[in-house]
Amino acid sequence: MDRATLQRRLQEAEDLVRHMEENIAFQRQMIARLERGGHDVRAANMFLRRLETKQARQVSDRDRLLKAVSRH
Numbered sequence: 001m002d003r004a005t006l007q008r009r010l011q012e013a014e015d016l017v018r019h020m021e022e023n024i025a026f027q028r029q030m031i032a033r034l035e036r037g038g039h040d041v042r043a044a045n046m047f048l049r050r051l052e053t054k055q056a057r058q059v060s061d062r063d064r065l066l067k068a069v070s071r072h
Contacts, residue, residue, distance in 0.1 A: 003072040010069050013062035020055045027051055 001009075027048045034041045 001068070003069065006065060006069045006072060010062065010065040013058065013065050016058050017055070017062050020051065020058055024048065024051050024055060 027044065031041050031044045031048065034044055
């Protein structure tokens with residue numbers, strides 16, 4: 001893969017990581033709001049765990065691309 005393509009993909013990965021961070025923060029706010037209202041948060045917590053797992057994969061992908069860009 002050429003350097004320009006790697007840089008473009010790295011930027012896309014960074015955007016995804018940032019967007020996922022926002023989603024995770026929002027989900028945590030929703031869980032707190034539900035808890036304050038006395039609601040069951042099990043499903044919301046399961047969804048949060050899925051978001052966090054996806055975020056970990058995206059961070060790993062971003063880091064792999066960052067290394068590839070630094071090698072070129």
